[in-house]
Amino acid sequence: MLNLGIDNLWVVNLFGTEIWITRTMLNTWIIMLVLIVLAVIVRIKLRSFREIPTGFQNAVESVIEIFENFVDNTLGEKLRYLGPWFFTVFAFILFSNLSGVFGLRPPTADWGTTFAFALATFILIQIVGIRYRKMDYLKNFFYPNPIFFPLNLIGELARPISLSFRLFGNVLAGMIMMTLIYSLTPKLVQIGLPVFLHAYFDLFSGALQTYIFCMLSLMFVKGASE
Amino acid sequence: MNFNIDPLLSALPEGRVFALDKQTLITIVIQLLNACILAGILGFILYKPVREFMKNRTGRISGQFNDAQNKLTEAEALKAEYEKKLAEIELERIKILEAARVSAAEKTRDILAEARAEAEMFKKRAAESIAYEKERLQKETRLHIIEISSLMAAKFVEKEIGTEDHDRLFNEAMAQLEEASWLS
Numbered sequence: 001m002l003n004l005g006i007d008n009l010w011v012v013n014l015f016g017t018e019i020w021i022t023r024t025m026l027n028t029w030i031i032m033l034v035l036i037v038l039a040v041i042v043r044i045k046l047r048s049f050r051e052i053p054t055g056f057q058n059a060v061e062s063v064i065e066i067f068e069n070f071v072d073n074t075l076g077e078k079l080r081y082l083g084p085w086f087f088t089v090f091a092f093i094l095f096s097n098l099s100g101v102f103g104l105r106p107p108t109a110d111w112g113t114t115f116a117f118a119l120a121t122f123i124l125i126q127i128v129g130i131r132y133r134k135m136d137y138l139k140n141f142f143y144p145n146p147i148f149f150p151l152n153l154i155g156e157l158a159r160p161i162s163l164s165f166r167l168f169g170n171v172l173a174g175m176i177m178m179t180l181i182y183s184l185t186p187k188l189v190q191i192g193l194p195v196f197l198h199a200y201f202d203l204f205s206g207a208l209q210t211y212i213f214c215m216l217s218l219m220f221v222k223g224a225s226e
Numbered sequence: 227m228n229f230n231i232d233p234l235l236s237a238l239p240e241g242r243v244f245a246l247d248k249q250t251l252i253t254i255v256i257q258l259l260n261a262c263i264l265a266g267i268l269g270f271i272l273y274k275p276v277r278e279f280m281k282n283r284t285g286r287i288s289g290q291f292n293d294a295q296n297k298l299t300e301a302e303a304l305k306a307e308y309e310k311k312l313a314e315i316e317l318e319r320i321k322i323l324e325a326a327r328v329s330a331a332e333k334t335r336d337i338l339a340e341a342r343a344e345a346e347m348f349k350k351r352a353a354e355s356i357a358y359e360k361e362r363l364q365k366e367t368r369l370h371i372i373e374i375s376s377l378m379a380a381k382f383v384e385k386e387i388g389t390e391d392h393d394r395l396f397n398e399a400m401a402q403l404e405e406a407s408w409l410s
Contacts, residue, residue: 020239025257028257046275046279083273084269084273
């Protein structure tokens with residue numbers, strides 16, 4: 001049977017509130033675990049890191065350096081401290097999008113996940129805007145005339161919604177395509193062909209959507225600070 | 227704390243692709259918490275330590291580079307100083323050589339002058355000696371001539387003249403000889 005929905009695995013009652021533990025959450029924790037284990041391995045290996053990097057050290061340093069340069073070039077020196085957050089966002093979304101290759105339902109194919117990250121970006125935008133521009137930032141909502149306040153507010157609120165739906169829609173579309181391929185095609189077609197589809201929907205599109213999400217988030221935060 | 231988990235598959239709500247309800251809101255809050263926890267862990271155990279390591283290494287390399295630059299500057303200053311000293315030494319050497327050359331030339335001149343003076347002296351002495359020898363030989367020759375002449379004259383006189391003529395001629399000859407001796 002074709003199942004595109006997010007399965008509920010457990011129902012938890014917390015203070016009288018029913019909480020559904022979904023496959024999205026389980027897969028999120030699996031991805032978190034993988035990332036944490038990788039981080040711990042790097043942390044342990046860090047003790048034996050040398051002045052001249054080789055092999056594994058090279059890979060780790062390259063990833064961190066490329067990402068740091070990416071954040072530095074986009075956000076600038078003064079917002080460099082946001083690097084770890086965006087690194088996490090990048091790593092999590094990338095691993096989530098790639099998880100489809102391993103048969104997991106990508107957590108990013110759940111709007112709850114993508115909106116959570118978009119909401120975090122939205123909160124960051126407001127914090128950075130108020131911190132660096134203070135009243136000038138708030139005045140922006142009334143620019144060029146106070147009559148435009150509703151439009152400006154809608155424009156601001158549209159950011160997390162557009163961010164979240166862009167990522168959610170793309171990943172969900174890929175997942176639906178793959179599910180249809182596996183569910184509706186004869187077994188013979190399922191040999192070989194899915195490799196290319198996985199390469200496109202999970203690897204290429206997944207990496208591209210991760211980059212787009214992070215890039216847009218960085219640009220919004222940067223825009224709020226100036 | 228009111229917390230319980232319903233048994234698996236017993237009255238579980240059906241899964242859905244998208245919904246805007248309380249459960250979605252709960253999912254958003256849980257995912258936001260998950261993201262914050264993950265950011266804290268990754269930042270603390272991966273991103274910051276690796277960045278710190280790279281930053282420290284950059285600092286160390288930068289420090290070493292600066293040290294090397296400073297040492298190079300010092301070395302260049304020392305080299306310049308040594309080159310200056312070498313140039314001074316070279317100058318000094320040239321001066322000493324020049325002085326030695328001048329001194330040698332002076333000594334040569336002195337030696338030559340001395341040699342010349344000595345040679346002059348020898349020459350003078352030789353000339354004196356020659357003159358003396360010449361004079362002595364002249365005297366001796368004269369005496370021999372006189373003696374031979376006397377002998378010849380005696381022989382001749384013995385045959386040609388008498389005792390009176392002989393004495394007169396002898397006295398005249400003697401007188402001429404004395405006069406000649408006195409003049410020379």
